[in-house]
Amino acid sequence: MHTEDVLAALATGVWHWDTASGMVRVDAEAARLLGMPPEPLTLSEAAARSRFHPVDWNEINGIVTLAVSEGTLAEARLRIVDESGRVLRTVRSRSKPTANGDDYVLIGTLQEVAEPPPGTAANTPVTGDWRRSREAFLLDAGRALAEAGSTEAVMRVAASLSMPGFEPDGLAVFGITGDWLTLIGHHGQSSATAGPLAEFPMSTAVDYPAAEVARTGQAIYLPTPDSYRERYPAVWPAVEAYHRQSWAFIPLLDGGVTIGAWMAAFAYPVSFSPEERSVLTTVARMLAQALARAGVADNERELSLGLQRSMMPALGPGIPGVKVAARYVPTGGGLQVGGDWYDMIPLPGAVAGAAGKGAGRVALVIGDVQGHDVRAAGLMGQLRIALRAYASEGHPPDAVLSRASRFLYGITDANDEGDASSQRFATCLYVEVDPATGTLDIARAGHPDPTVRTADGTVLARPVDGGLPLGIEPDTDYPTSRLVLQPGETLMICTDGLIETGGHDLETGWARIHKTLEQHADDNLESLVEALVQTVHGPPERHHTGPLSDRREDDIAVLLMQRTGEPVRGGAPRRTVLTVAQAQPERVSTARRQLRELLHDWADPEQADSAVLMVSEMMTNVLVHTDGDAVLSAEVSGEPGVRRLRVEVADASDELPHKRRPGELASSGRGLMLMEGLADRWGVDPRGSGKSTWFELYEPPG
Incomplete structure (x- = not known):
């Protein structure tokens, strides 16, 4: 008898x-099952497709692709329909696909199967509740895995998957590192028993399903303990302790390359039907x-942290007379590196022509x-090295910034081939510190x-004088x-x-930082610098080394220096x-x-307003009636409740002010009248070159 019979x-x-x-091509029985005359036929793909329920047909490609990749049978349950779309019967198809380049050839069988009773769902890969549950599960799983931003987060999502x-x-x-297979993460496994299988060569003589999957790129399904024990007897003793019944080892493929293997183990028997596979x-x-x-x-984060560690200096050993703390927080985008930086540079012990400057000086x-890109980080590294070199040569602050500006202009001009629109610049603040005296010499570039x-x-x-940004x-x-600095x-x-x-x-940003500085009462600079960063970003785990938030708009660099020693007794003067x-x-x-900042806690707000009014009048008079600059110096001294405010405005003119009697509609001439009416004391003191106009206010008790 023939096979067909x-x-x-x-x-x-x-x-x-x-x-x-x-x-x-179909034989007579297959043609009958498809609702056609029972005789051998050759059909176009479109004609054959018209005989299957469209929902079921859409599943065929996925099932065949899976079978080709695993070298197994393609098995599916399909509904046959007539020309009007009415379901005639349900058939089970089994076929063996053979790949032929991008195409494949399938030879298989069709057999009628019983349809589910009315009102029940057929738990098949293409019909019923199972299919809907699977689609919902895959959508949720795909969304959760797409949002995982680190290997640790991916492992957490994988551990939480609840399959339908x-x-x-x-x-x-498991991940592949060279010729080794390494356990990246696990769930439901004991670290002690996972230890022997945590890392091993892929070519190990003691074979293990994950290693075979990683070598061949083919999935392995072990539906029973006996199948595991017979196929992999060497590792079975380590696996047996978990008392599981079925295992699936599936290759992890990215861009056609095997990057690892995934194991799913079950506490109950699983047949690994085509839909489950x-x-x-x-x-x-x-x-x-x-x-x-x-x-x-993860690699980008490690690169970012490496760049940060190499470019951001360690503040080094303590400097007698001062304490220093700093933070750098990169922006959240891209490689999370940018152009902000800070540095502390030891300066030469003595500089020719700089009398009174000794050892221990540093530059901040x-x-x-x-x-906020890699190029900005590269330019920052070059500029930082150049500044260190110029400072170490002993140049004063203005000369250091002038040379740095020329250096940055030169390298950006050369790199940009004359394209001025893409030329980079940098802002900079350079502070030369003498810890012994608290003297700060500051140069500012934008x-x-x-x-x-x-x-x-x-x-x-x-506020300090400054020039254009560098470059x-x-x-x-x-x-x-x-x-x-006192x-x-x-x-x-x-x-x-x-x-x-x-x-x-x-303005509003400064008010926010101002409030943090005022409220942070202790002298712990590390906690203060952290509080400043938290004022902007809130309290993430660790700003300078931990996960970075994508909402950050700009890099942050901040450096604090405090002069140690006992403050002046009886209330340190504010100047x-x-x-x-x-x-x-x-x-x-x-x-x-x-002046308002100086008088922020003055007992009488009206006195503070009067002081601000008099300062405005005095400085405006200098600018209007002389050809020189106005130099303001203000000092609050004494204990709260008995403090004294002394304000001086100096100029280079020898002409002394005189009291005038302005008319009712006059717009000027009331400066001395204001001082006479508002100040507790005031006066004008001639100097060797110019004069100083001053006033004093005394804080009322309480």
């Missing part, structure tokens, strides 16, 4: 499908893609190269001004300003990311000094703001 007697049809030619109808109670993911293979494919993305992200530098917190918690912005012009002058006072220098991140401008040049009348408003 045997199959016909069993109501089993035979079919042959060649995807290259697009033709399907069959749920593994043990998972393990399809789900496992799909999850493995998503898991592989998620691990590949996470590996890239903070800067920001334009951009950077935010420094800030000082006094020993009693008063926070004062310290804009090859020859630029940078004037030097001098401040004196014992117990803290200097803060930062990049604009600390001030403006979070939708703030300079501020500011020069307003003829070409800078807008700095009169800065003078008013500084």
Whole structure:
């Protein structure tokens, strides 16, 4: 008897499908099952497709692809329909696909199977609740794996997967490193028993399913303990302790390359039907893609941290007379590196022509190269080295910044081949510190001004003269300003990311930082610098080494220095000094703001308003009636309740002011009248060159 006759007697049809030619050949029984005349036929793929329910047909490609990749049978349950779309019967198809390049040939059988009773769902890969549950599960799993940003997060998602109808109670993911297979993560496994299988060569003589899967790229399904023990007797004793019943080992493929293996172990028997294998293979494919993305992200983070560690200096051993703390927080995008930096540079012990400067001096530098990319980080590294070299040669602050500007202009001009639109610049603040005296010599290149917190918690912005950002012009002058830091006072220098991140401008951002500096009462600089960063970003795990938030808009660099020693007894004086040049009348408003900061806790607010009014009048008079600059110096001294404010405005004119009697509509001439009416004491003192106009206010008790 012929094979065809045997199959016909069993109501089993035979079919042959060649995807290259697009033709399907069926025997008489297969034609009958398809609702056609019972005779051998050759059909086009479209004609054959019209006989299957469209939902079922859409599953065939996935089932065949899975069978080709695993070298197994393609098995599916399909509904046959007539020309009107009415379901005639349900058949089970079994076929063996053979790959032929991008095409394949299938030879298989069709056999009618009983349909489910009315009102029940057929748990097949293409119909019923199982299919809907599977689709929902795969959507949820794909979404969760797509959102996992690190290998650790991917492993957490993999451990939480709850598959429809069959749920593994043990998972393990292995990655390939060279010729070794390494356990990346596991769930439901004991670390003690996983130890022997945590890392081993892929060519090991003691074979293990994960190693074979990684070598061959073919999945291995072990539905029973006997099948595991017979096929892999050497590792069975380590596996037997878990008392599991079925195992699936599936290759992790990314871009056609095997990058590892995934094990799913079950506490109950699983037959690994085609639909179950399809789900496992799909999850493995998503898991592989998620691990590949996470590996890239992990490498980027490691590269970022490496760049940060190499570019950000260690602050080194303690310097007698001062304490220093700093932070660098990169932006959240890309490689998370940028152009912000800080540095502390030991300076030569003595500089020719700089009398009074001795050993122990250091330079504090903070800067920001334009951009938040790798090129900005590279330019930052070069500029930082150049600044160190110029400072180590013993140049004063203005000369260091002038040379650095020329250096940056030269390297960006050469790299950009004359394209001025892509030329980079950098802002910078350079502070030369003499710890013994607290003297700060400051040069500024387009950077935010420094800030000082006094020993009693008063926070004062310290505007200093400055020049253009580095790299804009090859020859630029940078004037030097001098401040004196008293014992117990803290200097803060930062990049604009600390001030403006979070939708703030300079004014509102400064108010936010000002409040943090005031409220942080202790002298622990490490906790203060962390509080400043948290003011902007909130309290993540560790800003300078931990996971970085994508909401960060700009890099942040901040450096604090506190002069040690006991503050002046009886209340340390608060001082501020500011020069307003003829070409800078807008700095009169800065003078008013500084005076208000100086008087932030003055007992009588009306006195504080009067002081601000008199300062504004005095400085405006200098700018209007003389040809020189106005130099403001203000000092608050004494204990609260009995303090004294003394304000002086000096200029280079020898002409003394005189009291006038302005008419009712006059717009000037009331300066001395205001001082006479508002100040407790006032006067004008001639000097060797110019004069000083001053007033004093005494704080009322309580």
